[in-house]
Amino acid sequence: MKSDINLRHLTQLPELPKNWAHSSVDELCIIEPVGNKKLAQKQYVQKGKYPVIDQGADFIGGYTDNNDLVIEVPENVAFIIFGDHSRAFKLVDFNFVPGADGVKVLRPVCVLPKWAYYFFKAIHLPNKGYARHFQYLKEAYLPLPPLSAQKLIVDKIEELFSHIDAGVEGLKQTKVKLQQYRQSVLKDAVTGKLTESWREKNADKLEPADKLLERILQERRANWKAEQLTTFEEKSKVPKDDKWKEKYVEPKEATVLNDLPMSWVSTITDQVFSFVTSGSRGWAKYYSDDGPLFLRVGNLFHYNVELDLRKLQRVSPPEGSEGSRTKVQEGDNLISITADVGMVGYVPRDFEESYINQHVALARPVQRVMGKYLSWLLSGDFAKEQFKALQKGATKAGLGLDDIRSISFGLPSLLEQEQIVQEIESKVAGIDRLKKETELKILHASKLKSSILADAFSGKLVENIEADETAEQLLEKIQEEKQLLEEKAKLAKKKSTTGIKKMDKQPIINVLKKAKKALSVDELFEQAGFQNDVSPEGIEAFYQELKIVTDNENVTVTPVILKEKKQGDKFEYKEVKENEAG
Incomplete structure (x- = not known):
């Protein structure tokens, strides 16, 4: 039921x-x-x-x-x-x-x-x-x-809708401006403009950025050495000499950026990330209803670093190095590298056990405390424009891991990085609040339109007026017109008799006189020779002539009724005798 x-x-x-x-x-x-x-x-x-x-x-x-x-x-x-x-x-x-x-x-x-x-x-x-x-x-x-009321209803609906649409257009423009403002905040953040006043007030408390970079590079090398020694230990080996240290790959040289604040220094992501990788293929076989999270492109945003956890996939990861390599840690930056490239996510403190798939890169900062700043850096147009430039001339779409290591930027002190993150998140929170309010207003406008249509449907939108023709009379016309359109469609499906059975075209009135019985539309169409031309023009010519014929006082039109519903008409010519006329 x-x-x-x-x-x-x-x-x-x-x-x-x-x-x-x-x-x-x-x-x-x-x-x-x-x-x-x-x-x-x-x-x-x-x-x-x-x-x-x-x-x-x-x-x-x-x-x-x-x-x-x-x-x-x-x-x-x-x-x-x-x-x-x-x-x-x-x-x-x-x-x-x-x-x-x-x-x-x-x-x-x-x-x-x-x-x-x-x-x-x-x-x-x-x-x-x-x-x-x-x-x-x-x-x-x-x-x-x-019909007269239909026109009034349509006019009123469109009048009201035009006011609503004008308001919605304004709201959509507000959304565009909010997005532009978000992008400008991120640009100002990574060029030093956002914290310009703060930096001046706290200049005596800030570590020179070149000193910070020097420490990062030393720590990067030290981390690599520690990883190599761990590998030796796992294999129960002891290095014979220090030649293994020569295998350390120095990070790329930074491009010197102009117009940076005096206390900042030019650097490149390869210098501040100690580990960059992407997820493994074929993990669909590890999908599970429970277990750790499996982070995918759909969990990342543009111009935001918060992970989108509305749609989750879980896995039972394999044991061994392949699982540990793609396991995220606090401070990690996650970047989409295929399809919708350049979306970014930041892994916060106490985040549950999670792994990445092959469409996501994991970039681990040398200093975990820099993770949030670097995520915001990568999420804005400053980095997106560099990603786009790196994609030009590439043999395949998407970003490579080397592209993640190749973003040039200005490095401020850790204290200023912390201030930048605070100011970004404060402003972004306000932007998101206004965006949500704007979206609610757009949704309300849609509901208002539905309310207007409901009032129109029930007859409450406009005052009822006297009509020359009632809806019941209109329904009769509709049925007659539908029948005519259906008959025309049926005739249009007939195959032309040209080259098969040539019938001379003759006036419909002559066909009726010769028939001496009632004929249907189909029979008249064929016997009058119109079947030689089933084009829309030919069919229309047939009906124009039929209309003239039905005005003849000798032609009677009889409705064909089946199950109390009119199925068509039959036409018959009956000579009216002089003593019957008048």
Whole structure:
């Protein structure tokens, strides 16, 4: 049995406004046949003659130059595109190519297309995830106002929406400016501008940066020596002499940067990182429901260093050096090196046991206390621009471990690094707070639009007015027009008799006179020779002539009724005798 939430799209208004009528989507639309006129997403191009309309969030998914796939939208007509999986609606009044998956093309009949579009969006369709939803849309309830009221409703909706859209555009600009401000904060941080006043006030307390760098380089070499001696010990070996020390690889020379504060010194990441590596391939076989974290690109951000732990993967890591090599420690910098490169994460104190995958690099500072400063350094445009330059001319996309070691920057004292981190995080917290407030306002605007559509749906948005034509009368017109469109579509599917069975074209009135019985539309179309031309123009010419014929006083039109529903008409010529006329 269906739950209540799955029945909301069927719920009728308890009380209709005057001159309105109960109806449904199926009653007001016909489904335009698409057939094989569909384009797979992988075949989209950035520019082309025809837009591709699919069920995605973007109004236009892509473009194509394929003429054979075009759906032509008649003049003064608009189609409503429905995403069978996404439940998205798009109003289209131009020729287009449908996307390959989940696209339904609806043609509103005798109602304002914009009114139908807005009212469709107000329907409470059940959310079945990626399942198909068209079955629910077809049967969905719609209250139908007269045409005059439809226009008033559309005008009011668009008036209100225009005010909301103007406000949302302002909010989006605020988000852009906040992002720009975040980037400028990070730039000022690594060029010394952010702490310029603080540095002047605390100049007597700061260790010269060149002295700090000297200590870092000494510690880097000492750490390497300690690692080598540990390796000897693990292999139960004792070095015979000091030649093993010659294997130490000196770090790269730093590029001298201009415009650094006097107390800073130019350096390069290779000098301040003692260990740079990336995760191993093939760890999917170690995936587990519990165990340590497995950090991936999705756990990193741009312009932020906090790890994103909303989506987690856990592993049971292998024993041995491969596991220990990719295990993170406090102070480590994590950098995405494939796909969306240059995202950064910082490993904080007391972080749970974690490992990295092959798409993430781990860079370990010589001095752990510098980890946070280096993470913020790498997260901003100062480092991103260098990463981008290093990628130019590379044989493959992404960053190499040597690229991580090649970022030039200015090194301040440890005390100033600490101050820089504090000021960055204070400003970023304010930016994030404003960003969240802005996003909530944008969300509220979306809800406000939904509220406006709900009021329109229930007849509360505009005052009810007297109408020359009621919705019930409009429904009758809709049924007649739908029948006509369906008949035309049926005739269009007929194969031309050209070269198969040539029939001379003759006036429809002559066909009826010769028949001496009632004929259907199909029979008239064929016997009058119109089947030789099943183009839209040929079909339209047939109906124009049929309309003239039905005005003849000798022609009677009899509806064909099946199960209390009109299925079509039959036409018959009956000579009116002089004594019967008048």
